[in-house]
Amino acid sequence: MSPEVPDKGVLEATLDTIRDAVLITEPYPDPVITFANAAFYGLTGYTPPEVIGKTPALLQGSNTPPDWLDIFRQPASSASDAPVEITNYHKDGTPRQLEWSVSSWPAGKPAQYLIAVQRDVTGLRDLERHHLQLQVLAQMQKLVSTAGLDLRVLRQKVADVALEATGAEAAVVEEAIGDDMVYTAVAGTARPVMGLRLPIDASLSGICYREQVPLLCPDTHQDPRVARSTAEEIGFRSGLLVPLLHEGHCFGALKVYSSWPHAFRQDQLELLEMASQVLTASLHDARQFKREQERRTLLVDSLPLLISFIDDDYRYREINAAYTRWFGLEPDRLLGQKVVDVLGQEAFDNIRGYMSAALAGDQVRFETTVPYALGGTRPVEAEYIPVRDGEGHVSGFYALVRDISERKSAERDYLTRAYNRRGFDQHMETAFATASRYGRPLSLLFLDIDNFKPVNDQCGHAVGDRILQKVASLLMGLARESDTVCRWGGEEFAVLVPETGLAEATELGERLRKAIATDVKSPLGPITVSIGVVERRPRESRKQLAHRADKALYRAKELGRDRVEASGS
Ligand SMILES: Nc1nc2c(ncn2[C@@H]2O[C@H](COP(=O)(O)OP(=O)(O)OP(=O)(O)O)[C@@H](O)[C@H]2O)c(=O)[nH]1
Incomplete structure (x- = not known):
């Protein structure tokens, strides 16, 4: 022993009594161990013959930085220098987090020995890690509850939280679509590679997805399973991958990575795995919801119905594809627009009352006409169903609008465009119901062309047809909007007149008779009609x-034709 260090034996005896592990080594570059205290043997599991004469390299393992022995190169110049934390390994292979402080001995002179003190901070780090894990999991729960079922938002939050929780440079949610793993959400430096696709069979995430196992990749340069060129392209040198698993079904992988090798530890993988368990249930629900929504949208869009949600400011908030077809406008030209701006003032005025009723909470159903993309208007049947918010306030209503032009044309007579018997019956039913419920008057006129047979026989059916058309158009022109003109059959017409008593209906009959006698002519002379008028009892x-x-009509014929006969009640 050198005379400059006469007290090394005393030192060693003292070191054996302290709780921190201590090594005494030769100076750098070959820090051969000359002494280890009892705490060191206890900490590492080695025996003196396995340690003395070796270097501390015997403590290193897969997660130890390759250049860690550099800490012996520049020993601390003062006690205040921060210790360096390194992952070392027990003899049985278990990792330990050790804080190393290396100093020269004797102090202030050229180093003859180095004294390395190791404090085992594994327990402390475990505690910290558990605390962090709890924090991360709490954060996950929170984000899951606030992201709702919006798949895009949720995916993004998963990537963001994974990035934050692991301190990685990049995080990616990859989902299996067809034969590929597709980047469906990206965070950090992965942002420019959103949407990237890699074959499942030729990527590390593919393995993680297929085999449903978490993977720690310390260095892509050393890992034959990695698609090297893509890894280079996206800056993936080391990373963690966990499968996105829900109830035994795997739908992708969550990956975090760094452009440096050995950037991650096993415990981070465990954390990511725990986090992914919380997230995948929500991701799964959101995926299901999206699919369900797409199915529903498809269904709603393929219905021959215009379906919209109109808010209490009379604006379209949701519309189905039928709107685009009807108005010839893309959804973004309709959504958020006011109904009056889309339909025009006239059509809006016709329905404004029904809208107010729906916003007051009533479910309403009515017929009207609305403008159509190809010009003109079309008859529709509309139903408004109010929607209430949580507090019972009506926030708007669903409008279900059906094109009834075909049904309407089925109610019309082909030759004269007056209502046919079917259309007339429907109007009669409604008019009767209103008249009897509210005790309102209702009258009916039956009208038959006089001596029509000779016209037909002598002038031909085409002439007869034109006369029928002319009579019908005169009747429809003279009747009110609320009246219903019907071709009852052959050369006989009926006119239903709501809100009208016998006297007034008889006057109308007279007006019709005169107009026809004046305006309708055949080659055989003027056309006249006989009319019977009754009021509902x-x-x-x-x-x-x-x-x-x-x-009554028969009587008019009997009494000489070209006349109106009213039947008193
Ligand atoms: N052109 C044409 N004629 C029709 C049509 N439907 C019925 N008619 C004709 O209407 C005529 C009805 O004749 P009748 O029932 O004998 O009565 P009328 O000659 O009008 O004599 P009165 O009713 O007693 O005044 C027949 O010649 C039918 O062929 C039609 O759709 N087109």
Whole structure:
């Protein structure tokens, strides 16, 4: 022993009594161990013959930085220098987090020995890690509850939290689509590679997804499973990958990575795995919800119905694809627009009352006409269904609008465009219901062209047809909007007149008779009509009313034609 260090034996005896592990080594570059205290043997599991004469390299393992022995190169110049934390390994292979402080001995002179003190901070780091894990998991729970079922938002949050929790440079959510792993959310330096696709069979994430196992990749340069060129391209040198698993079904992988090798530890992989378990349930629900939504949208879009949600400011908030077809406008030209701006003032005025009723909470159903993309208007049947928010306030209503032009044309007579019997019956039903419920008057006119047979026989059917058309158009022109003109059959017409008593209906009959006699002519002379008029009696059926009208008409014929006969009540 050198005379400059006469007290090394005393030192060693003292070191054996302290709790921190201590090594005494030769100076750098070959820090051969000349002494280890009892705490060191206890900490590492080695025996003196396995340690003395070796270097501290015997403590290193897969997660130890390759250049860690540099800490012996520049020993601390003062006690205040921060210790360096290194992952070393027990003899049985278990990793330990050790804080190393290396100093020269004797102090202030050229180093003859180095004294290396190691404090085992594994327990402390475990505690810290558990604390962090709890924090991260709490954060995950929070984000899951706030992200709702919006798949895009949720994916993004998963990537963001994974990035933050692991301190990685990049985080990616990869989902299996067809034969590829597709980057469906990216964070950190992975941002420019959103949407990247890699074959499942030729990527590390593919393995993680297929085999449903978490993977720690310390260095892509040393890992034959890595698609090297893509790894280089995205700056992936080391990383962690966990499968996105829900109830045994795997739908992708969550990956965090760094452009440096050995940037991650096993415990971070465990954390990521725990986090992914919390997240995948929500991701799975959001994926299901999106699929369900797409299915529903497809269904709603393929219905022959215009379906929209209109808010309490009379603006379209949701529309199905039928709107685009009907108005010839893309959804973004309709969404957020006011109904009046889309339909025009006139059509809006027709429905404004129904809209107010729906916003007051009533479910309403009505017929109207609305403008159509190809010009003109079309008849529609609309139903408004109010929607209430959590506090019972009506926030808007669903509008279900059906094109009824075909049904309407089925209610019309092909030759004259007056209502046919089917259309007339429907109007009769409604008019009867209103008249009897509110005790309102309702009258019916039956009208038959006089001596039509000779016209037909002598002038031909084409002439007869034109006369029928002319009579019908005169009747429709003279009747009110609320009246219903019907071709009852052959050369016989009916006019239903709501809100009108017998006297007024008889006057209308006279006006019609005169107009026809004046305006409609055949090659054989003017065309005249005979008319029977009746007013509905209380509790009278439709059939009884029609029968009386027919009798009145018959009387008009009997009494010489070209006249109006009213049947008193
Ligand atoms: N051109 C044409 N004629 C029709 C049509 N439907 C019925 N008619 C004709 O209407 C005529 C009805 O004749 P009748 O029932 O004998 O009565 P009328 O000659 O009008 O005599 P009165 O009713 O007693 O005044 C027949 O010649 C039918 O062929 C039609 O759609 N087109």
